[in-house]
Amino acid sequence: MAEEKKFYLTEQGLEKIKKEYQDLKNLKLFKTRGEIPKIWQSEDLNPEYLSFQEDLSFLETRIVELENILKHAELITAPPKEKQDIVNLGAQVIVEVDGQTDEFTIVGTLEANPSLGKISNESPVGRTLLGHRVGEEVIVSSPIQTVYKIKKIKYSFS
Amino acid sequence: MENLLNFFIEIGKLKGKKRRGWILRGIKDPETIASHTFRMAIIAWLLGEKKKLNINKILKMSLIHDLCEIYAGDTTPYDEFRPKEKKQWKEILKKWPRLSRGEKEKIFLEKYKKENEALEKLIFKLPSSLKKEIRSLWADYEKGLTREGRFVRQVDRVENLLQALEYWKNDKPFAIGPWWVQIEELVDDPVLLEFIKTLDKKFHQK
Numbered sequence: 001m002a003e004e005k006k007f008y009l010t011e012q013g014l015e016k017i018k019k020e021y022q023d024l025k026n027l028k029l030f031k032t033r034g035e036i037p038k039i040w041q042s043e044d045l046n047p048e049y050l051s052f053q054e055d056l057s058f059l060e061t062r063i064v065e066l067e068n069i070l071k072h073a074e075l076i077t078a079p080p081k082e083k084q085d086i087v088n089l090g091a092q093v094i095v096e097v098d099g100q101t102d103e104f105t106i107v108g109t110l111e112a113n114p115s116l117g118k119i120s121n122e123s124p125v126g127r128t129l130l131g132h133r134v135g136e137e138v139i140v141s142s143p144i145q146t147v148y149k150i151k152k153i154k155y156s157f158s
Numbered sequence: 159m160e161n162l163l164n165f166f167i168e169i170g171k172l173k174g175k176k177r178r179g180w181i182l183r184g185i186k187d188p189e190t191i192a193s194h195t196f197r198m199a200i201i202a203w204l205l206g207e208k209k210k211l212n213i214n215k216i217l218k219m220s221l222i223h224d225l226c227e228i229y230a231g232d233t234t235p236y237d238e239f240r241p242k243e244k245k246q247w248k249e250i251l252k253k254w255p256r257l258s259r260g261e262k263e264k265i266f267l268e269k270y271k272k273e274n275e276a277l278e279k280l281i282f283k284l285p286s287s288l289k290k291e292i293r294s295l296w297a298d299y300e301k302g303l304t305r306e307g308r309f310v311r312q313v314d315r316v317e318n319l320l321q322a323l324e325y326w327k328n329d330k331p332f333a334i335g336p337w338w339v340q341i342e343e344l345v346d347d348p349v350l351l352e353f354i355k356t357l358d359k360k361f362h363q364k
Contacts, residue, residue: 065305092259097339100256109346113302115266117259120346142338142354143362 007069008089008108008121010076017073017110021066028059069110076108078155087129087153089121094152095129101151106130161283168280171228178232179318182247183332185325191224191232198223198317202310208349211306219295219310226296230276233269235340254336270300312345316353323361 076090104119112120119126128138140146172192180188199220206216281289298307322337
């Protein structure tokens with residue numbers, strides 16, 4: 001069943017989803033005609049497309065999933081200036097944790113990559129930071145309580 | 159056939175490669191990379207069923223996710239610090255390491271490049287279609303390009319947390335805090351978050 005949730009995306013992320021949707025729709029057209037699209041010969045094939053080689057139902061499932069994402073996509077934009085001291089989606093946040101400094105960008109789940117400092121707004125830390133201001137301390141409670149002190153918030157897109 | 163046999167011999171080396179994170183923490187006779195992969199694949203499969211993900215893809219992705227470590231070695235989030243003395247290691251391992259955005263990007267790209275080269279060396283003589291598939295699955299896992307890629311990447315960390323809790327539960331030989339700090343930043347999948355709560359209950363609550 002398609003999820004009725006919002007998908008927060010940056011402009012770049014949204015464009016990527018739109019492209020994939022278009023590509024897969026073309027691919028489906030090829031497959032239903034029984035043709036082998038040239039894309040299979042390419043060495044830098046999008047990994048997502050590979051599993052569709054075997055199974056048309058997965059291709060259809062993914063197309064439905066992308067339609068659902070596009071239908072419920074919400075573009076991440078910078079908040080008005082007076083609200084830029086609050087952590088929102090798209091914010092770059094510098095925090096102090098356990099005597100050390102760290103830097104996160106809060107993004108939607110589709111674009112999260114913690115190795116690059118992109119934390120999902122649905123992760124416990126992302127969720128807890130949202131809505132807080134510079135100077136505030138937030139506590140993330142797992143068996144271990146971790147205090148994140150917000151040092152700086154920045155929005156670097158328009 | 160010979161190329162396949164040689165490939166199987168190479169990947170068999172993972173059965174004997176002990177994971178560095180445990181060696182650094184002084185765990186006696188720790189798990190190997192292959193044993194981590196084994197349980198991770200099963201977790202990904204069984205929990206992936208709840209999400210109606212492509213299980214075929216999940217299983218293959220889990221099985222190949224650490225193959226590059228045969229040549230690239232096993233890295234840990236603490237590698238940047240490289241203290242010379244054992245005592246310093248003990249201190250560093252008490253906290254989850256924090257890095258600037260630039261440092262994270264640099265480490266990610268360097269690790270990606272090194273592991274990608276290792277994987278290419280390993281799959282070099284495989285048939286083209288298999289090579290393409292392994293390459294794509296690995297890139298998906300590393301970059302989290304698809305739902306399956308993002309899920310398996312998080313399962314990797316969850317299996318690691320489970321193993322840490324198992325080593326930790328008896329005589330608490332190391333600080334468990336960094337695992338929990340890390341997991342709260344890395345995991346956002348609702349099924350895995352629910353599973354993590356179960357881990358908490360099992361290992362920390364009476």
